[in-house]
Amino acid sequence: MVDAVVSVFLDKLFIALQEHSRIVTEFKDQFDRLKGELLLMQSFLRDADRLKRKNQTVSTITVRLQELVFEAEDILADCRVRSNEDEVSTTCLKCFPPSNLPFHYQTGRRLREINEEITVIKQNISSYLGVTVFPPMGSAEEHGHEMSRWSSPVYDHTQVVGLEADTHKLKEWLFEANNGLLAIGIVGMGGLGKTTTAQKVFNDREVENHFDRRMWVSVSQTFTEEQIMRSMLKHLGDASVGDDRGELLRKINQYLQGQRYLIVMDDVWRENGDWWQRIRHGLPKGNGGSVIITTRIEKVARKMGVTEARIHWPKFLSENDSWLLFRKVAFAASGGECGYPELESVGMEIVEKCKGLPLAIKAVGGIMLCKLPYYDEWRRIAENFREELAENDDSVMVSLQLSYDELPSYLKSCFLCFSLYPEDCVITKEQLLHWWIGEGFVPVRNGRLTTVAAEDCFSGLTNRCLVEVVDKTHNGIVYTCKIHDMVRDLLIKMVKDDESNGASSRHLGLRSDIDPRRLHTNSKLRALLSTTKTGEVNKFTLAVAKKFSICRYLRVLDLSKSIFETHLASLLDQIGLLQHLTYLSLSNTHPLVQLPPPLEKLNNLEILDASYCHNLKILPSFITTLEKLTILDVSYCGSLEYFPKGLGRLSNLQELLGFRPARSNQLEGCCISELKSLIQLRKLELRLARGDEIGDDEVNVLLHLQQLQFLTISCFDSHGGDLVAKMDNLCPPQQLHELRLNFFPGEMSPTWLNPISLPMLRYLSICSGNMAKMNERFWGTATCVWKIEGLMLESLSDLEGEWAAVHQAMPSLRIVTVSWCPKLESFPIEDAGFRGGVWKKEEQRI
Incomplete structure (x- = not known):
């Protein structure tokens, strides 16, 4: 939308002009003029989205203005890239190299044309629409930069009003189910709260205890039977890749045999109920199984087997x-x-x-x-x-x-x-x-x-x-x-209205059924993103993959959850042409063994996500030259041996996930001491396996990270007892907000895990490992207790402790999650007891 587009462009223009890069400076007069005209129009632009719904002229004008601003932003991006290249390729500071002369001429001419057309648009707004577009200089800019009053979570979406009677009635129906499959319908207009009512029942503690299995399926208007069954199996813990419909239904039946189960089919539209009858026929009967259907159409509920006596019509709120x-x-x-x-x-x-x-x-x-x-x-x-x-x-x-x-x-x-x-x-x-x-x-x-x-x-x-x-x-x-x-x-x-008035598409969702021509014919694309639903993967042909490099103005390329017909690295051999790329995700792609060498050319890259690439063994050394990186994520890359030396040069890093330091004999690898240069680091995930990954002079490295808020230390597949001793000295900074310890190898908690060393810690998670006791310092003193609000203890079969001691040390606790910790005693969990070694209630809100 035009005011959003203008706002983003003005922010980027302000930053570019502050950089004083040479080629941008060459066009400073034109960019300043453009900035001035847009600032003058911002008062009008803030109301443009509302006005254009009522005035076709406004709609046409704003869409044209939006296209011009997009083009100006592309020109600005080209200027910044050229400036960077120019600094590397020439020492001339007063004239353009010969190769830049055509670019200089064409850019200057086009900027003048854009400015002239925007001036005409501004005049048209005043003349034809009677709208004032001349606020005092500066006021529009200041107003445009105002931040939201609330920028942190305030409203709790779990709160509901007026559903007590509805919930009670639906629960009574569910608890009466015996033979066959009980079908309940929640029917009403959009926005009346059908899904909220179903969620309230689905998450009710008594309902949770009553049913052995619960499945929630969101049914879109374009669903297939396979998608429905795969969603059901996902809730049953089965990925079911490659099975046909018959095999999927047989698996569902096997999982539910002898079980009392509840299925919610949310937001069903299709009046033809044959698809449901085929699924229903394959479900086991006779154990009190139930299905809740939410729909706007009563006929849909009837077709799915709901009787009139079991249709619930939510009422308008009083x-x-x-x-x-x-x-x-x-x-x-x-x-x-x-x-x-x-x-x-x-x-x-x-x-x-x-x-x-x-x-x-x-x-x-x-x-x-x-x-x-x-x-x-x-x-x-x-x-x-x-x-x-x-x-x-x-x-x-x-x-x-x-x-x-x-x-x-x-x-x-x-x-x-x-x-x-x-x-x-x-x-x-x-x-x-x-x-x-x-x-x-x-x-x-x-x-x-x-x-x-x-x-x-x-x-x-x-x-x-x-x-x-x-x-x-x-x-x-x-x-x-x-x-x-x-x-x-x-x-x-809103998007279709803009497109009908001539707006170009600059964002595209990547799905397996994408037509390669949509990439070939749209050189203006800014973002290509994987938009698969949960449990799905993209399967791309060579024809689609080779079109990515055509979109030279791409800022965002997300290929996550994708499978390619051929080796991924060879398909990305032209990715270096995408000089404007700032975000690249290769997460969970197959098969990715190494990052493609052309990545080295992406000097504007800010986010690189290669998480869940299980075959990725090594990161290339050129990663350390991508100085604009703010997020580097290689978490859950089990084959990755270490990071390359020189990581400390990435001083803009704010998130580093999956960091594996080199051992003492891996001379080309990055030592943990390099982390102390990453002073903007806010989130860090460490993978440690051996004691020699931490040098004797490196134990205080984390104390240098004064921005660090979230720390995860995972010791999966650890070797040697010296790692415990080294970790005992690896003290995090005092301002840490959240700490996760996974697979901790020691029997005693680290000495630094205490309320004096970590006075600002709010959330603590300890999962798996050998921990059996807490160090004496963990319990604090009479005058120094934990400020922890959330505690998670999971799969700690040897950990001993009593709730009274925990509550005394952590009086601010609001959320406790405990599972597979059989030696913990007296924790305040409803119906306390064990079911197969798991607390009957895994989460308790106090």
């Missing part, structure tokens, strides 16, 4: 419940309490217009959460809501549109990325954050790290209830998400 839900979102920071009497009447007016629809209430509540509590601001939102409803009485879509309109421009860029993913796709937060950083969508202010700023952008969208959390770690960190199908409908409509 006036009191509507106001309660709104308060829980809009005033989440104060526990749902308003605290501003002058805002209550405006808030109630807004809630009334939502007509009891939970999705609409949460969307407008999310808007207000991120606004300052000023009466005029709330009144403005209420008036906009009223005006939009006058033209469209669909309160859900209007509230979602209003929520989008009120987003800061940088969040609009981030939010629109979700339109690329297929319906009901579960998306990893990591891929989104890397994409946003790679394309420059993340605004970096006052020296903030880009990874931190990207996290804030994600929280900004979840707080507004535009993005739904799917999975979180034990300490509450989100790692997968999705969007409601009505949110996706809104995004798709």
